Amino acid sequence: MKANLPFERVLLTGAAGFVGFHVAEALLDAGVEVFGIDSLTPYYDPALKQARLDRLQAHNGFSFEKHDIADYDGFEAAFAAFRPQVVIHLGAQAGVRYSLDNPRAYASANLDGFLSVLEACRQHPVDHLVYASSSSVYGANAKVPFSEHDRADHPVSLYAATKRANELMAHAYSHLYAIPTTGLRFFTVYGPWGRPDMAYFKFTKAILEGQPIDVYAEAEMSRDFTYVDDIREAIVKLAGLPPVADPNFDARDPDPATASAPFRIYNIGNHTPVRLDRFIAVVEEACGRKAIKRHLPSQPGDVPATYADVGDLAARTGFSPATPIEQGMARFVEWYRSFYHI
Known part of the structure; x- marks a missing residue:
């Protein structure tokens, strides 16, 4: 049944990725035509990406092209041919620790790639550009919960710096060309069809195989784990709510979350941080087995805690994530056992 969404055609980058796959399914189930783009990089298991893509291609209304969005000409041609009303940009090079080893991958995918998206939206105007940022942008901030209205100018990883740069680039294009842009700061997304480089995926795999898990600074770490169904619901709701210029914006005391242009930033998190030992x-419990722990110190680029203030998201959409970690991890482990035939 078609949901009451104010758009019918969405271009979605990162369609074979974890969050992109879930958002695409939600849009297709709502009767929206989705044009997916992904470069299918081998950063993690390409077979998992292909399995997601196979499921999407079984839907009516889904089409796909493989593109590296940093290669502007091919991407722009596909964009122009499809003529989307809304762009949801989730394609990026993810991962904090990988950015220590391969920084140029982040400059290409996250900076050059995002510039391609912005330029395509300028050349072929859209109703709304929604893009993924990250809670990592809060970096060295110690004030919690993290609020979009606080400055986020001290990243502690290159990944975080590229995501903060995306927000600034979006603001510039919103100001110069009146493109409505909404940046979404995701907080530790997890769930079925997830990313193998994430801790919850690695822990599950190791525990079920009887292998040790690497635990970094267990007593110091906590994360605001956000179930993927909550993430996709927030994205779909916000996609239909393009921002307008804030009439109360004060350039003498600028609010980082709003602007005198059609620009907005929202946190999307469960607003319930969980300590690493509890996680x-x-x-x-979900695996039915005990972990063998290998304790290690914190790694460069790690932040000790993340905690989302989602008051603005709730005020704008009437929704805030609330899936308990116990329920979400039970669903993930059930999917993992099924997908890997365990």
Whole structure:
């Protein structure tokens, strides 16, 4: 049944990725035509990306082209041919630790790639550009919960710096060309069809195989784990709510979350941080086995805690994520066992 969404055609980058796959399914189930783009990089198991893509291609209304969005000409031609009303940009090079080893991948995918998206939206105007940022932009901020209205100018990883740069680039294009842009700061997304480089995926795999898990600074770490169904609901709701210029914006005391242009930033998190030791206990319970822990110090680029203030998201959409970690991890482990035939 078609949902009451104010758009019918969406171009979605990162369609074979974790969040992109879930958003695409939600849009297709709502009767929206989705044109997916992905470069299918081998950053993690390409077979998992292909399995997601196979499911999407079974839907009516889904089409796909493989593109590296940093290669503007091919991407722009596909964009122009499809003529989307809304663009949801989720394609990026993810991962904090990988950015220590391969920084140029982040400059290409996250900076050059995002510039391609912005330029395509300028050349072929759209109703709304929604793009993925990250809670990593809060970096060295110690004030919690993290608020979009606080400055986020001290990233502690290159990945975070590229995501903060995306927000600034979006603001410039909103100001110069009146493109409505909404940046979404995701907080530790998890769930079925997830990313193998994420801790919850690695923990599950190791525990079920009887292998040790690497635990970094267990007593110091906490994360605002956000179930993927909550993420996709927030994205779909916000996609139909393009921002307008804030009439109360004060250039003498600028609010980082709004602007005198059609620009907005929202946190999307569960607003319930979970300590790492508690999280491991939840994974153990979902797996029905105890973990073998290998304790290690914190890694460069790690932040000790993340905690989302989602008041603005709730005020704008009437929705805030609330899936308990126990429920979400049980669903993930059930999917993992099924997908990998365990």
